[in-house]
Amino acid sequence: METKRSRIGNWFKTSISARMLIVGFILVILLIPLSFVKDLIRERGYRQTEVIQEINQKWGNQVTLYGPIIKIPYKTYKEEKVFDPNSKTYIKTFEDVFHDAYFFPENLDINAQIDTESLERGIYESVVYTSDIHLKGNFQGFDFSAEEIPEQDIFWNKATVLMKTSNLKGIRNEISIQLDTSQVNLKPLFDDQAMSTLSSNFLKNIKNDTELAFSMDIKINGSERLQFIPVGRETLVNMKSDWHSPSFNGNFLPDDKTKKISKNGFEANWKVLETNRQFGQQFFDRLPSLSAFSFGTNLIIPVDDYQKTERTSKYGLMIIGLTLLVFLLIQIISKIDIHPFQYLMIGLALVMFYTLLISISEHQNYLKAYLIAGSAVIGLITIYSRTILKNIKFPLLVFSSMTALYAFIFVIIQLENYALLVGSIGLFVILAIIMFASKKIDWNQS
Missing domain, CATH: 2.60.40 (Immunoglobulin-like)
Incomplete structure (x- = not known):
């Protein structure tokens, strides 16, 4: 029995397919708190609409x-x-x-x-x-x-x-x-x-x-x-x-x-x-x-802060998925062991970005809220990855990739007529980078 358990444990540690399955399962689990955050954003937006309608009724409607x-x-x-x-x-x-x-x-x-x-x-x-x-x-x-x-x-x-x-x-x-x-x-x-x-x-x-x-x-x-x-x-x-x-x-x-x-x-x-x-x-x-x-x-x-925050949350799955993919590629290439619990903590930190964004944007403008929330989450994950990945090279990669990703999302949110075009080009570039980065992986370990 112990031998069988040890074999299963070694398979999860050494098999690329097993790691990908685990990360995929964690990503699915993270959809639950992400959906709660989206509901919170919509609820706050509805509340804003109700208050504005009440103000308008007292002043004068259309x-x-x-x-x-x-x-x-x-x-x-x-x-x-x-x-x-x-x-x-x-x-x-x-x-x-x-x-x-x-x-x-x-x-x-x-x-x-x-x-x-x-x-x-x-x-x-x-x-x-x-x-x-x-x-x-x-x-x-x-x-x-x-x-x-x-x-x-x-x-x-x-x-x-x-x-x-x-x-x-x-x-x-x-x-x-x-x-x-x-x-x-x-x-x-x-x-x-x-x-x-x-x-x-x-x-x-x-x-x-x-x-x-x-x-x-x-x-x-x-x-x-x-x-x-x-x-x-x-x-x-x-x-x-x-x-x-x-x-x-x-x-x-x-x-x-x-x-x-x-x-x-x-x-x-x-x-x-x-x-x-x-x-x-x-x-x-x-x-x-x-x-x-x-x-x-x-x-x-013009697109108010609740609308911008709701639009930002629609990219939540992409941000979480790409960030976890970066850690997975680092783990596979460097042979550094990253525990599933650590993946989960990183994912929850990414979800926290949206609660920070909505709460701060109610008191500051969207730009300041985005900078504060983004800096806090990127800083937290970078420091946390330094303790996991030991050397400085991989945490810097995490920092630069997350900064580029959040900057890309911010640019898309600001655009109206060209949001789809810029988003499609950006995702194409990201896919190309991942494709060529994955060439270094020995897929025979799967």
Whole structure:
């Protein structure tokens, strides 16, 4: 029995295949704590999202604006036949049915100045904004001919001006609109749609050929996004901000020739015509939801520290596997005995890198956290390998290979458009190095 045990022990010490199996088994075991660390990173990221949403709700959520819109009531007649028992015939009656017509402006010119601000709660930070928005334009007539509505059935004296927004709570000034020489104050109107409505009757005697110029100013708090809906037959939007990382979204993109983005902010211009969208200049009876046609800007935060840490953790298996492979190659080439427990300790130290990274990055920026966590883990494993590998040559190899590996991962995390390309080239180079380094191994020992 003792002889059999000693043979098994000698086989594990001398066989390359046995060593590779042991290291592979340890690598699989290390996936368990690595998965726990990934869950921790995701949990902290979710917590950050919850806090930011709470901050944004109190300040003001994303903003979508559209209008002004002129609403004019009108009526039609519904014919009914009522049986008359006296004459034993059906008598025609007509019942009034009331509707609303909605008219969009001929021209709409919007200027929006966005000033951003950082709000903090504990270790979390959110970027919000205050926007000063000036709208001007004109209406050129209110034509009911498409519905063949007689003039006497149109209630011109009950015309209403509407302004719609997704963020009523964020408005910071009394909203009024200048209609030619009249100034009209808008008040909130109960609306069961997703967009809140500001409304007011304006005491101006308008007709179907009335031209109506308008202008208005809105000061509004918001977060994440500012969007408009192009209700003008020609809609022009100019947007300026001190935010350095805009993401233009929606159905329409700004003019590339006039778009400017720098570290000090951005400026963008849009021009949208009626022919560019899928709705007309007037609606009868019902105003549909037009949110699908919105466009504007997301004030995005460039990849935050939790996102970077989560992306870094995705390379955890590669870092652990390559580091253990370096120790395995050193063991095979140098004939130095490395115990499986020592492989396990090295692997756990590599896993600790991610807990250090996430905890430090909550108080420092990602670069400092990465440098501190990386230096601590590389230093620990290098010193530990010095006690295992005895001479100085192999610990220096461990130090240089780990430094290069962590530097390579850091570069990939910073890249966005070229991350896959650089990662693929880097892995190809690493594979080539391992292939040629393995030529020195006598595989007959397997």
